[in-house]
Amino acid sequence: METIYALATARGKAGVAVIRLSGPRAAAAASALCGSLPPARRAGLRRLRNADGTTLDEALVLWFEAGASFTGEEVAELHCHGSPAIVNAVLGALSRIDGLRLAEPGEFTRRALENERLDLAQVEGLADLIEAETEAQRRQALRVLEGAIGKRAESWRADLIRAAALLEATIDFVDEDVPVDVAPEVLDLLNRVKADLEHEAAGVSVSERIRDGFEVAIVGAPNVGKSTLLNALAGREAAITSEYAGTTRDVIEVRMDLAGLPVTILDTAGLRETGDVVEEIGINRAKQRARAADLRVFLLDDMGSTVGLTPLAEDIVIQGKADLLSDGTGVSGKTGQGIGDLVAQITARLETRAERAATVTRERHRTAIIRALASIESARNEIERGSGTTELVAEELRMASRALDSLVGRVDVEHILDEIFASFCLGK
Amino acid sequence: MKHRDFDVIVIGGGHAGTEAADAAARLGANTALVTLRRDGIGVMSCNPAIGGLGKGHLVREIDAMDGLMGRAADRAGIQFRLLNRRKGPAVQGPRAQADRRIFRETIQSFLAGRPGLKIIEGEVTDLVMRGDRASGVVLADGAEIHAGAVVLTTGTFLRGVIHIGDEQRPGGRMGDKPSIRLAERIDSFGLPLGRLKTGTPPRLDGRSINWNALESQPGDDEPVLFSFLSEKPTQRQVACGITHTNAQTHEIIRENLERSAMYGGHIDGVGPRYCPSIEDKVVRFGDKESHQIFLEPEGLDDTTVYPNGISTSLPQDVQADYVRSIAGLENARIVQPGYAIEYDYVDPRSVSSSLELNRVPGLFLAGQINGTTGYEEAGAQGLIAGLNASLSAQGRDPVHFSRTQSYIGVMIDDLVTRGVAEPYRMFTSRAEFRLSLRADNADQRLTPVAEKLGCLGKLRQRVFGEKMDALHNARARLDGMSLTPKQVSTVGIKINADGQRRSGFDLLAFPDVGFSDLLRLDPELALVPRQIRDQMERDALYANYIQRQQLDVAAMKRDEAHVIPSDFDYEGLEGLSNELKFKLAQVQPGTLGQAGRVDGMTPAALALILAQLRRLERRSA
Numbered sequence A: 001m002e003t004i005y006a007l008a009t010a011r012g013k014a015g016v017a018v019i020r021l022s023g024p025r026a027a028a029a030a031s032a033l034c035g036s037l038p039p040a041r042r043a044g045l046r047r048l049r050n051a052d053g054t055t056l057d058e059a060l061v062l063w064f065e066a067g068a069s070f071t072g073e074e075v076a077e078l079h080c081h082g083s084p085a086i087v088n089a090v091l092g093a094l095s096r097i098d099g100l101r102l103a104e105p106g107e108f109t110r111r112a113l114e115n116e117r118l119d120l121a122q123v124e125g126l127a128d129l130i131e132a133e134t135e136a137q138r139r140q141a142l143r144v145l146e147g148a149i150g151k152r153a154e155s156w157r158a159d160l161i162r163a164a165a166l167l168e169a170t171i172d173f174v175d176e177d178v179p180v181d182v183a184p185e186v187l188d189l190l191n192r193v194k195a196d197l198e199h200e201a202a203g204v205s206v207s208e209r210i211r212d213g214f215e216v217a218i219v220g221a222p223n224v225g226k227s228t229l230l231n232a233l234a235g236r237e238a239a240i241t242s243e244y245a246g247t248t249r250d251v252i253e254v255r256m257d258l259a260g261l262p263v264t265i266l267d268t269a270g271l272r273e274t275g276d277v278v279e280e281i282g283i284n285r286a287k288q289r290a291r292a293a294d295l296r297v298f299l300l301d302d303m304g305s306t307v308g309l310t311p312l313a314e315d316i317v318i319q320g321k322a323d324l325l326s327d328g329t330g331v332s333g334k335t336g337q338g339i340g341d342l343v344a345q346i347t348a349r350l351e352t353r354a355e356r357a358a359t360v361t362r363e364r365h366r367t368a369i370i371r372a373l374a375s376i377e378s379a380r381n382e383i384e385r386g387s388g389t390t391e392l393v394a395e396e397l398r399m400a401s402r403a404l405d406s407l408v409g410r411v412d413v414e415h416i417l418d419e420i421f422a423s424f425c426l427g428k
Numbered sequence B: 001m002k003h004r005d006f007d008v009i010v011i012g013g014g015h016a017g018t019e020a021a022d023a024a025a026r027l028g029a030n031t032a033l034v035t036l037r038r039d040g041i042g043v044m045s046c047n048p049a050i051g052g053l054g055k056g057h058l059v060r061e062i063d064a065m066d067g068l069m070g071r072a073a074d075r076a077g078i079q080f081r082l083l084n085r086r087k088g089p090a091v092q093g094p095r096a097q098a099d100r101r102i103f104r105e106t107i108q109s110f111l112a113g114r115p116g117l118k119i120i121e122g123e124v125t126d127l128v129m130r131g132d133r134a135s136g137v138v139l140a141d142g143a144e145i146h147a148g149a150v151v152l153t154t155g156t157f158l159r160g161v162i163h164i165g166d167e168q169r170p171g172g173r174m175g176d177k178p179s180i181r182l183a184e185r186i187d188s189f190g191l192p193l194g195r196l197k198t199g200t201p202p203r204l205d206g207r208s209i210n211w212n213a214l215e216s217q218p219g220d221d222e223p224v225l226f227s228f229l230s231e232k233p234t235q236r237q238v239a240c241g242i243t244h245t246n247a248q249t250h251e252i253i254r255e256n257l258e259r260s261a262m263y264g265g266h267i268d269g270v271g272p273r274y275c276p277s278i279e280d281k282v283v284r285f286g287d288k289e290s291h292q293i294f295l296e297p298e299g300l301d302d303t304t305v306y307p308n309g310i311s312t313s314l315p316q317d318v319q320a321d322y323v324r325s326i327a328g329l330e331n332a333r334i335v336q337p338g339y340a341i342e343y344d345y346v347d348p349r350s351v352s353s354s355l356e357l358n359r360v361p362g363l364f365l366a367g368q369i370n371g372t373t374g375y376e377e378a379g380a381q382g383l384i385a386g387l388n389a390s391l392s393a394q395g396r397d398p399v400h401f402s403r404t405q406s407y408i409g410v411m412i413d414d415l416v417t418r419g420v421a422e423p424y425r426m427f428t429s430r431a432e433f434r435l436s437l438r439a440d441n442a443d444q445r446l447t448p449v450a451e452k453l454g455c456l457g458k459l460r461q462r463v464f465g466e467k468m469d470a471l472h473n474a475r476a477r478l479d480g481m482s483l484t485p486k487q488v489s490t491v492g493i494k495i496n497a498d499g500q501r502r503s504g505f506d507l508l509a510f511p512d513v514g515f516s517d518l519l520r521l522d523p524e525l526a527l528v529p530r531q532i533r534d535q536m537e538r539d540a541l542y543a544n545y546i547q548r549q550q551l552d553v554a555a556m557k558r559d560e561a562h563v564i565p566s567d568f569d570y571e572g573l574e575g576l577s578n579e580l581k582f583k584l585a586q587v588q589p590g591t592l593g594q595a596g597r598v599d600g601m602t603p604a605a606l607a608l609i610l611a612q613l614r615r616l617e618r619r620s621a
């Protein structure tokens, strides 16, 4: 029986985040992170550390013996600080412990059921819960399928099926007219999937944005109306606004919900040449933050200046203080003119970006991708060794597809056979 | 209650029927085999070859259970080839050309020598029913024979129609008549039926073939046989010829396409994609300039040749034309035209994993009637149906074969859980645990099962016992070795100086270490016989992979340990979609594991079923 772990509380910032482990190695794994365990069923404050000794978090640790827990198995709980970064780090540390894996949705409940820890009334109540989880999975799969990511997942799936079909054809149809050396094509396919997956694994940071918020910087010369615009967006007095240039020092942040996306709007100090040393520091810091943001909104003054920053392709460039213009273009925080338009533009751009990241929104996706990458790597090595044991390459591919089940959907033998029969003329 | 004439009656003397009858009798049932013609028993209706990839594995498994097919094929084999010799042992499949007559006669002699088995020549026209239960058969002359269980293995008899071009005639196989009344009885059960088709090539007179002009394909120098009891071929070995279709052949076929039964629109059945007719090949793979044909002799003293690769439903005159356009066949005489046959099959989701019909207790189905194709697939099902019919008639529990344990288990699970969309044939890729389900260890996997059931002959029991002892001793010797990298490298095996001690078995797992390399480390290993050495090497080659699969195997076994009673009420289970309720009620999965493989199954639905199982258990406790 494997030991499973997962975040037991909701994702996102919170006071406390509970990570639960269940299975024969639950206590051993917890103590690998926290050193000595408190006595069973008693909470103890412990420092959680990575294998290399660096501290992850200070947490309340408690554990239950097998037979005296929610699942009926040995269970450990780590009550960490509720920051997404900490949770990810702790889950990451657990994923590196042998014999542990991330729980499937509903798996804790399933184990509880199997160990008869729940009575019927509870089970029926829980069935709804499990349903809810799969509904979320379904929605997620659908989103993956519909969007740009869906297309990529579809292409990995097609590549994996094609590679498996080539290999299986040389195994199951040796006696027939099938290509003898499929290694080059298989390698090409694997390399392509590998590059994509590596990219995805690295792209976790983008998806973290979806969880933790995108940053949008408002950039422009002093007095072009940035703070008034921010206030208008936020619907409250978030930044101090005044008629004099240079009142906004450094950076002011306002978090808001734009069409369901978490967004932090940054109001940067008015950017201009200055002799004031303090202001100079503020301006530099503002420029840095603006560059690092996910998107910039450039408010232009009459001169059309972009104040020393170059707008990137996706940035928004717009005329400020539109109330002073007469042609109806631009945006004005004061009158509200053009605000709706601007919000629509911002959300449209962020949504495209969110889609780009959507596959790897979860730690379990990343774990899956990393497992798949390991199998693909072994498959490539096996091919390059040229030993002729095609069945081992095929086995690695099977494992890679299984690891990616949650992303690309199940790759069935029937799909592989379909591809074989469509590509080769079989039947001697 | 009517007196019972037999414990088990098997209808049909094809590959499914013969294995079924033999297995039922071996397990102690007083058995009758009823078939149309005594001399038709064990006939190979099509290709005179046994085995291949996946199929060879099935034959080995039948043999491991002490069945007939492996031994008969060895006795009749006139050419043996181990497919995939250059790949790993898990995907090597034994295959043999068989002398048709010798195969048939061997099967007939095996059956004649089986105590407790009686052969009855006759046509079964109806079943005797006692309530829902099948309890015997009615013959054409009206005689009733009563039994505890009936196994139906009548192949393509259900509404079989033979097509040669635009001519059609009813028939199960060339020369056999279809059984109308029996078909009506099957209809009365209201089972879901589907329609399939398959074809066969024209047979040629070998004396009219210009063999000298053709490439030839001999058998292996070191033949690998099927049965764990066989040592070497007993017949003279022959070569097959190879030739190819050409542009002219394709031209003739294209010109006459609308005269073929298939393209003329006379056939509705679905044919196998891996065994297309030559018309199909020409149409679907239009840019291929030629297709390979194997010319396989049907026997040593039989001049008939089976041209493998050109099955067809074109009219006879077109067959003659295109055959003669092929190199080496310019003067070939056709002794029997090719034809296509369409037939009904029973959706195998209506049988349980013991191959008993869910709706008709006491009636077991095996072979082509379940939507499969091939002798080996038929034989393997026959074996299982025969064993279970025998067990059922004796009031014993059925025997279940798991996907984790055998190709037989994979096939039956595929059939009863997922049904078929085209004639089902075994491939190694269907077995997710194929690295451990090898042809070479079929006996290690299944002979103990047969032993426990009590259907194992004395000879096999002894041979198997000896092999297992030798394997255990060799393995213990290898595991007992404990060598430092330094010791290992002194005999020339390259290895990292990582300070880790390794056993002989660990060393064998290295890609370029063979058993003979170990002899220098432990000279006594020289006493280990060749067969056992090979087996150790094969086990070691996959050891790491098999280790990794253990978790999957354990997960599958755990789910299979949750048995779902046959009267489980899906209808009343709250939270299941209507679609799933329908599918589950149709398939009637025997275990939670099988339920999980039903098309469209969700984790939530599984949890609901499991919870309900627990409730039932508690209630009965």
Ligand SMILES: Cc1cc2nc3c(=O)[nH]c(=O)nc-3n(C[C@H](O)[C@H](O)[C@H](O)COP(=O)(O)OP(=O)(O)OC[C@H]3O[C@@H](n4cnc5c(N)ncnc54)[C@H](O)[C@@H]3O)c2cc1C
Pocket (backbone or CB within 6 Å): B011, B012, B013, B014, B015, B016, B017, B034, B035, B036, B037, B040, B041, B044, B045, B046, B047, B122, B123, B124, B125, B153, B154, B155, B156, B157, B172, B173, B176, B179, B182, B198, B199, B200, B275, B339, B340, B341, B366, B367, B368, B369, B372, B373, B374, B375, B378
């Ligand atoms: C034309 C054709 C081409 C084929 N081509 C191939 C191929 O290329 N490759 C391949 O692998 N497989 C092929 N097959 C399939 C293979 O031959 C069958 O799958 C296999 O033989 C089925 O075995 P079975 O025991 O189910 O039925 P069969 O071997 O058909 O046996 C049925 C038996 O039932 C008996 N019977 C029928 N009705 C009654 C009755 N009412 N009463 C008593 N006895 C009855 C018959 O006499 C016969 O003995 C082909 C089959 C056919 C018909």
